[in-house]
Amino acid sequence: MGLYAKFTPGEVAAAGVVFPFIGTILVALRTRARLRKLKKLAVEDYLVYVALGLLIGMGIATVVGVATKSEGYSTPKEKELKQATETSVEKVFWITELFQPLALGCIKLSFIFFYRKIFNVGPKTSIFNVVSIVSIVIMAVWMFGFFLAVLLICPGKIDRYWGPVAGRAQYCWSTTKFLYALCWSDVGTDLIILVMPIPSVLHLHITTRKKIGIACIFGMGILTVVASIIRAVFYVNLLNAEKTELATFDPNMLNTNGIYWMLVETGLALIAVNLPLLYGTVRHEGIESVIRSVRSFASIGSHTHSQHHDISSAAASITKNSGEGLSENSIELVPQGTHSKSTSKALHNDVDVEAGNINVVKTYSVHELDPHAR
Numbered sequence: 300m301g302l303y304a305k306f307t308p309g310e311v312a313a314a315g316v317v318f319p320f321i322g323t324i325l326v327a328l329r330t331r332a333r334l335r336k337l338k339k340l341a342v343e344d345y346l347v348y349v350a351l352g353l354l355i356g357m358g359i360a361t362v363v364g365v366a367t368k369s370e371g372y373s374t375p376k377e378k379e380l381k382q383a384t385e386t387s388v389e390k391v392f393w394i395t396e397l398f399q400p401l402a403l404g405c406i407k408l409s410f411i412f413f414y415r416k417i418f419n420v421g422p423k424t425s426i427f428n429v430v431s432i433v434s435i436v437i438m439a440v441w442m443f444g445f446f447l448a449v450l451l452i453c454p455g456k457i458d459r460y461w462g463p464v465a466g467r468a469q470y471c472w473s474t475t476k477f478l479y480a481l482c483w484s485d486v487g488t489d490l491i492i493l494v495m496p497i498p499s500v501l502h503l504h505i506t507t508r509k510k511i512g513i514a515c516i517f518g519m520g521i522l523t524v525v526a527s528i529i530r531a532v533f534y535v536n537l538l539n540a541e542k543t544e545l546a547t548f549d550p551n552m553l554n555t556n557g558i559y560w561m562l563v564e565t566g567l568a569l570i571a572v573n574l575p576l577l578y579g580t581v582r583h584e585g586i587e588s589v590i591r592s593v594r595s596f597a598s599i600g601s602h603t604h605s606q607h608h609d610i611s612s613a614a615a616s617i618t619k620n621s622g623e624g625l626s627e628n629s630i631e632l633v634p635q636g637t638h639s640k641s642t643s644k645a646l647h648n649d650v651d652v653e654a655g656n657i658n659v660v661k662t663y664s665v666h667e668l669d670p671h672a673r
Contacts, residue, residue, distance in 0.1 A: 304556060304559075305552055306371050306552070306555055306556070306559060307371060308365045308368075308370070308371035308372060309371075310371070310559075311361060311364075311365050311370055311371035311555060311558070311559060312361070312362055312365040312371070314358075314361065314559055314562045314563065314566075315357070315358040315359070315360075315361030315362045315365070315562060316358060316362065317566075318354060318358065318562055318563070318565070318566025318569070319351070319354050319355045319357075319358040319566075321566070321570060322351050322354055322355075322566060322569040322570065322573075323351060323355075325569070325570060325573040325574075325577065326347055326348065326351050326569075326573060328573075328577055329344065329347065329573050329576050329577060330344065332576060332577065333576070341412070341416070342412050343408075343409040343410075343412040343413045343416075344409075346405040346406070346408050346409040346412070347405070347406070347409050347569070347572060347573065349401070349402075349405045350401075350402045350403075350405040350406045350409070350565075350568075350569055350572075351569060353398045353399075353401050353402035353405070353565075354398075354402055354562075354565050354566060354569055356394070356398050357394070357395045357398050357399065357402070357561070357562055357565065358562065360390075360391045360394040360395060361391060361395070361558060361562060363391070364387060364388060364390075364391035364558070367384075367387045368384070369383075369384035369385075369387035369388045369391075369551060370387070370388050370391055370551070370554075370555050370558065371552075371555055372384065372551060373549050373551060373552065374549050374550050374551040374552075384551060385461075385550060385551060385554075386461045388551050388554040388555065388558075389460065389461035389554060390461045391554075391558055392461075392554050392557060392558055393449070393457075393460050393461060395558050395561045395562070396449050396561065397446065397449045397450060399561050399564075399565055400441070400442050400444075400445035400446045400449070400481070401442055401446050402565050402568075402569075403442070403485065403523075403564070403565060403568055404438055404439070404441060404442025404443070404446075405442070406523075406565075406568045406569060406571075406572045407438045407441075407442075407488055407489070407492055408435060408438050408439065408442075409572050410492045410495075410520060410572055411431055411434050411435055411438065411492065411495070412435075413572075413575070413576075414431060414495055414496050414517070415428075415431050417496075418496060418499040419431060427498075427499060430495065431495070434491055434492075434495065437488065437491075438488060441484060441488055445481050445484075448477055448481075452471055452472055452474065452477070453467070453470050453471035453472075454470075455470075456470040456471070459471055478534050479534075479535075482527070482530060482531035482534045482535070483531055485527045485530075485531070486524065486527045486528055486531055489520060489523050489524045489527050490524060492520050492523075493518065493520045493521060493524055496514075496517045497514060500513050500514050500517070516574075516575050517575060519571040519572075519574045519575060520568075520571050520572075521571075522567040522568070522570065522571045523564065523567055523568040523571050525567075526560070526563055526564035526567045526568070527564055529560060529563075529564075530560040530561065530563075530564050533556060533557070533560055534557070537553060537556075537557065
C-alpha cells in the first residue's frame with residue numbers, strides 16, 4: 300500500500316552503508332575544496348561533520364539490525380523469537396529516531412550559515428539578516444526539542460520503548476502526536492530553507508538565465524523536501540494503520556520501512572548540503588566565483604550609492620570654496636598650506652571582487668595648475 304515496501308535484508312543493509320559512504324566522500328571533497336580556496340573551515344563545515352557522524356551511527360545501527368536477522372526480515376511466528384526480533388528492530392528504530400533530529404538540524408543550520416555568508420551583505424536590520432537569525436533559532440529549538448522528546452519518551456524507563464506493548468503504554472508517552480509534529484515540522488523547516496535564498500537571487504541585477512542557474516545551485520535542498528514529504532506520508536499511513544490495510548502487514552517490516560525512510564531522508568539531506576560547495580568540481584570557475592558574483596551584485600548597489608554620495612559631497616564642498624565648477628568624475632584637490640591647485644580625475648576602470656569584498660580600482664591623472672592661483 301502506498302509507500303510501504305517489502306525490503307530485502309540486502310536493500311536495508313545497502314541503505315545503511317551507501318548513504319554514509321557517499322556522505323563521507325562528499326564531506327571529504329568539501330573539506331578539500333574549502334581548504335584549497337579559503338585555507339580554513341567555517342561553522343557550516345563543522346555542522347556537516349556532526350551530521351555525517353550521526354548518519355554513520357544510524358547506518359551502523361541499521362547494519363547491526365540486519366545482521367541480527369531482525370531488520371528486513373519477516374516477524375517469526377515462534378513467540379520467543381518473535382519478541383527478540385521485534386525488540387531488536389525497535390531498538391534500531393529508536394536509535395535512528397534519536398539521531399535523526401540532530402543530523403537534520405545540523406544540516407539545516409549549515410544551509411542557513413552558508414546562505415548568510417553569501418547574502419547577508421546589508422545592515423543588521425535588513426530583512427534577510429533578521430529572517431536568517433530567526434531561522435537559526437527555530438532550527439536549533441526544533442533540533443534539540445525533538446532530540447529530547449525522543450530521549451525522554453519513556454522517562455526513566457527507556458527500555459520500555461522496545462519492550463512489550465503493555466509496558467510501553469504504562470511508562471511511555473503516546474507517540475502519535477509526537478510523530479505527526481516531527482514529520483510535518485520537518486517538512487516546514489525544509490521549505491523555509493528552500494525558499495530563503497530565492498528573494499535575494501531574484502533581486503540580483505543579472506540575466507534571467509543566470510538567476511535560474513544560481514537558484515538551481517541553492518535549490519539542491521529540494522531533495523530533502525521530497526524525502527521528508529515521503530516519510531511524512533508514510534508515517535501518516537502508519538499512524539492510521541488500524542483504519543487501513545497496514546494493520547494486516549508485518550510489524551517488523553513496518554518498522555523497517557520507517558528506518559529506511561529516515562536513512563534516505565538524512566542521506567539525501569547530507570548530499571544536498573554538500574553539492575553547492577562541490578560545484579567547482581564540474582565547473583572551472585567553482586562555487587567561490589558564484590559566491591563572489593552574488594555578493595558583488597547584492598552589495599554593489601549600496602556600496603556605489605555610498606561612494607557616489609561621498610564623492611558628490613566632497614565635490615560640492617570644494618566647488619563652493621573655489622568658486623569653480625568641476626566636470627563629472629573630477630575632484631579638485633587643494634593641498635593644505637599652499638596656494639597651488641591640482642585636479643585629479645578618477646576613472647573607474649575595474650571592479651575587483653575577492654571573498655565578498657568589493658574593491659574599486661581607479662586610474663588617476665594629475666594636472667598641475669598655476670601655483671599662484673587661489
